[in-house]
Amino acid sequence: MNKKVGICAVAQTTYERDKWHQRFQGMALEVLESLLNQTGLDFSEDGGINTTISVSDDIFDARTISDNAMTDVLGAHFRCEEKVAQEGIQAIYYGVSAILSGHTDFVLIIGHCKESQAKSRNMVTHVAFDPFYTRPVGLDFCAAAGIQAQAYCQKSKITDEHLAKIVVRARQNAQKNAYTKDVSMLTMENVLSSQMIADPIRELHAYPVSDGAVGIILASEEKAKKITDKPVWIAGVGNCMDSFFLGDRDVTSNFALKKASERAYKRASITDPKTLDVIEVSDQYAYQLPMWMEGLGMCDDGKSAEWLNSNNLDKYNVNPSGGMLAGNPLILGGLVRAAEAALQLRGEAGEHQVKGAKTALAHGVMGPAGQFHSVIILKTE
Amino acid sequence: MKRNRNVGIIGVGQTVYSSHREDVNQPEMIYEAVEAALKHAGITIDDVDCVVHGNMELFEMVHQPDLWHTIGTGSFGKECLRVTTGGTTGATLVCAADHLVASGLHDIVMAIGFEKLQEGHTTGGITNMADPLWARQLQTGALTGMTAADVIDEFGEERAKKVSMDYRIIMDKHAMKNPYAHRRLGLEFSQADELSKTSPALVGELRMIHMCSQSDGACVMIFASEEKAKKLCKQPAWIKDHITAHREEMFCVFGDAPYITTHKYAAQKLFERNNIKNPRTEIDLFEMYDPSSWWGLDWLREFLLLEGDEHLKMIENGDIKIEGAFPVNPSGGVIASNPIGATAMVRVAEAALQIMKAAGDHQVPKDVKQAMASGFGGTMWTVLFLLTKEPPVLNN
Numbered sequence: 204m205n206k207k208v209g210i211c212a213v214a215q216t217t218y219e220r221d222k223w224h225q226r227f228q229g230m231a232l233e234v235l236e237s238l239l240n241q242t243g244l245d246f247s248e249d250g251g252i253n254t255t256i257s258v259s260d261d262i263f264d265a266r267t268i269s270d271n272a273m274t275d276v277l278g279a280h281f282r283c284e285e286k287v288a289q290e291g292i293q294a295i296y297y298g299v300s301a302i303l304s305g306h307t308d309f310v311l312i313i314g315h316c317k318e319s320q321a322k323s324r325n326m327v328t329h330v331a332f333d334p335f336y337t338r339p340v341g342l343d344f345c346a347a348a349g350i351q352a353q354a355y356c357q358k359s360k361i362t363d364e365h366l367a368k369i370v371v372r373a374r375q376n377a378q379k380n381a382y383t384k385d386v387s388m389l390t391m392e393n394v395l396s397s398q399m400i401a402d403p404i405r406e407l408h409a410y411p412v413s414d415g416a417v418g419i420i421l422a423s424e425e426k427a428k429k430i431t432d433k434p435v436w437i438a439g440v441g442n443c444m445d446s447f448f449l450g451d452r453d454v455t456s457n458f459a460l461k462k463a464s465e466r467a468y469k470r471a472s473i474t475d476p477k478t479l480d481v482i483e484v485s486d487q488y489a490y491q492l493p494m495w496m497e498g499l500g501m502c503d504d505g506k507s508a509e510w511l512n513s514n515n516l517d518k519y520n521v522n523p524s525g526g527m528l529a530g531n532p533l534i535l536g537g538l539v540r541a542a543e544a545a546l547q548l549r550g551e552a553g554e555h556q557v558k559g560a561k562t563a564l565a566h567g568v569m570g571p572a573g574q575f576h577s578v579i580i581l582k583t584e
Numbered sequence: 585m586k587r588n589r590n591v592g593i594i595g596v597g598q599t600v601y602s603s604h605r606e607d608v609n610q611p612e613m614i615y616e617a618v619e620a621a622l623k624h625a626g627i628t629i630d631d632v633d634c635v636v637h638g639n640m641e642l643f644e645m646v647h648q649p650d651l652w653h654t655i656g657t658g659s660f661g662k663e664c665l666r667v668t669t670g671g672t673t674g675a676t677l678v679c680a681a682d683h684l685v686a687s688g689l690h691d692i693v694m695a696i697g698f699e700k701l702q703e704g705h706t707t708g709g710i711t712n713m714a715d716p717l718w719a720r721q722l723q724t725g726a727l728t729g730m731t732a733a734d735v736i737d738e739f740g741e742e743r744a745k746k747v748s749m750d751y752r753i754i755m756d757k758h759a760m761k762n763p764y765a766h767r768r769l770g771l772e773f774s775q776a777d778e779l780s781k782t783s784p785a786l787v788g789e790l791r792m793i794h795m796c797s798q799s800d801g802a803c804v805m806i807f808a809s810e811e812k813a814k815k816l817c818k819q820p821a822w823i824k825d826h827i828t829a830h831r832e833e834m835f836c837v838f839g840d841a842p843y844i845t846t847h848k849y850a851a852q853k854l855f856e857r858n859n860i861k862n863p864r865t866e867i868d869l870f871e872m873y874d875p876s877s878w879w880g881l882d883w884l885r886e887f888l889l890l891e892g893d894e895h896l897k898m899i900e901n902g903d904i905k906i907e908g909a910f911p912v913n914p915s916g917g918v919i920a921s922n923p924i925g926a927t928a929m930v931r932v933a934e935a936a937l938q939i940m941k942a943a944g945d946h947q948v949p950k951d952v953k954q955a956m957a958s959g960f961g962g963t964m965w966t967v968l969f970l971l972t973k974e975p976p977v978l979n980n
Binding site: 204205206260262265267271272274279280281282283284286287288289293296297299301302303304305327329331332334335441442443444445447458462466569571574 | 585586587588609635638640641642643645646647648650651652653654655659660661662663664665666667668669670671676679680682683684685686687688689709710711712713715716827828829830831832844846849961962963
């Protein structure tokens with residue numbers, strides 16, 4: 204990448220099962236106020252924030268053009284607001300390009316999602332399938348994940364115990380994360396006996412449905428240095444789309460994640476991902492955590508069982524925040540991962556801070572069985 | 585506008601716009617436009633680095649439609665981005681593609697706007713935009729008679745209705761020359777009085793004939809870095825500037841204080857930044873997002889910063905015709921074809937085609953050195969573009 208783009212501020216609401224007392228505008232306002240306080244920025248015509256990228260989803264929000272209701276909260280009165288309706292981490296991809304293009308110096312990103320309002324996440328993700336062939340079968344993201352989990356667990360020898368351990372570890376980490384304290388602690392026994400929802404995926408293997416909002420301020424290198432003494436630099440971005448029909452794909456191949464991460468590593472001049480200090484991946488289901496490790500090149504293909512046994516999740520600081528298993532809404536997973544990675548590099552991660560972290564990776568995923576992956580590399584230098 | 589590097593539009597592909605495309609599903613429909621755009625640009629899908637996609641997702645009730653559409657967009661194995669901002673989606677996709685190429689991240693980006701309104705319910709869908717507690721009872725979707733009432737109030741019923749219908753008929757005459765246009769009615773100026781009375785009323789004096797269509801269709805544009813664009817295309821259309829301005833409320837809540845439209849605000853900024861003193865002589869053509877003929881005529885005044893009844897005179901004098909002094913919407917405009925997620929992109933695409941001299945029968949006779957295109961959506965949001973025949977000077 205020709206120039207650097209800096210993350211200058213990060214803000215989140217807590218993530219809770221049901222924020223029934225708050226509208227999505229209210230959640231976003233909490234985030235906005237914190238971001239403005241941290242940076243001293245405003246929306247003035249001269250030198251203020253003039254580009255905002257929101258993250259939401261019309262179907263989750265049950266509102267056509269759901270960003271319409273956000274114009275004022277996002278400071279978009281006579282300013283520019285654009286909505287990324289994909290994995291939230293893609294707002295960073297868009298924001299980075301807007302700054303590198305030279306068109307703008309600051310980009311405000313705010314994502315919100317009230318998954319509790321959609322009643323059933325599987326209703327929403329069900330309509331991501333085409334109406335002719337796959338929707339009538341009853342597929343949703345969870346069922347598609349079940350198909351992938353079957354194939355992957357067999358290939359990489361991942362057991363029910365491995366998956367239970369992953370969930371318990373995520374819950375332990377979540378207890379140290381001030382934003383995810385709503386999720387309760389679990390035992391191995393709780394997980395192992397929880398209901399099967401898409402064999403081998405158990406209910407407690409799935410990310411908890413939750414409501415919340417998250418925001419980031421991006422700035423050009425020159426401006427970033429002016430408004431913060433702890434900028435976090437976005438060194439590389441990359442994403443990739445896989446085929447749509449599950450039958451067209453080798454669902455254990457990690458095709459899209461491998462390509463996405465290769466692109467991000469190349470742009471960030473990373474030759475060995477094992478040298479990264481913190482890795483935040485979007486693990487919507489427990490099996491995905493080791494599977495994405497194979498995709499990122501953290502462990503060899505088909506070898507993640509041994510890799511888990513050697514305690515590598517802790518060794519490589521994978522999801523110290525608890526990850527998505529600690530509860531972030533579906534479309535915000537990757538954006539929260541990026542926010543968490545930035546907090547780690549700023550030394551502001553609180554009880555789950557990784558000491559002296561200088562490089563980090565954030566990952567977002569969208570679509571059935573990980574059809575689309577997006578990876579961002581962050582550095583302090 | 586400061587920019588890291590120049591971006592040229594090198595290819596445009598469109599489907600025919602129609603109320604029904606039952607012969608194709610969504611990816612198949614998109615594929616038609618993708619194929620046409622690649623052919624126009626003289627490249628293959630392998631040359632495309634990144635695919636940008638957008639529509640109004642609640643209309644067809646497909647969550648994250650870019651996932652399914654991979655089959656028709658050719659985005660397999662590529663970098664992708666999905667953006668959606670309501671009616672402005674098509675314009676926002678152009679902004680995104682421009683950012684992605686100018687940033688240096690990609691050399692060739694393909695942007696896809698589409699809608700299959702037949703598979704949704706436009707007015708019902710847009711009504712769902714309003715707050716469910718406070719405003720949904722009052723919403724009329726995209727159908728608002730406010731502008732018609734204002735124009736009638738200001739210029740008298742007879743003149744206002746006549747000019748509005750003249751605008752409508754000029755747009756239809758343009759659409760008749762555009763083989764992609766949806767509504768091609770063959771209207772004559774002699775029918776104006778009759779139509780003003782007999783066309784079914786929607787809201788007040790906004791009648792069916794004034795209003796844009798509900799269309800199915802897709803538009804695809806291909807953007808390239810200056811180096812690639814010059815290699816691949818004899819006459820690219822260059823993106824000189826664009827500005828996006830939102831506002832949520834449709835009227836001033838503070839009594840008689842003047843209401844500044846986002847059209848006017850965007851135009852003022854754009855002209856200021858590009859040192860344009862007289863838009864009607866310095867800009868050769870304007871492809872405007874005109875949801876109805878009432879809005880179309882009213883917004884001419886806003887965008888061109890006109891005074892009094894100058895905008896009405898432009899229509900009465902025929903200035904806005906293809907062969908006129910200041911051609912507006914040679915494509916026939918939104919009134920003729922309105923696949924919502926694509927519509928705002930079609931405006932930019934048309935301006936680009938005119939610069940490239942590739943507009944076919946609706947090519948304006950004069951040399952288009954500088955063209956303006958607008959997108960509109962949400963409540964009162966505007967995206968305004970300035971395209972040029974010569975690559976802009978980089979003045980960073």
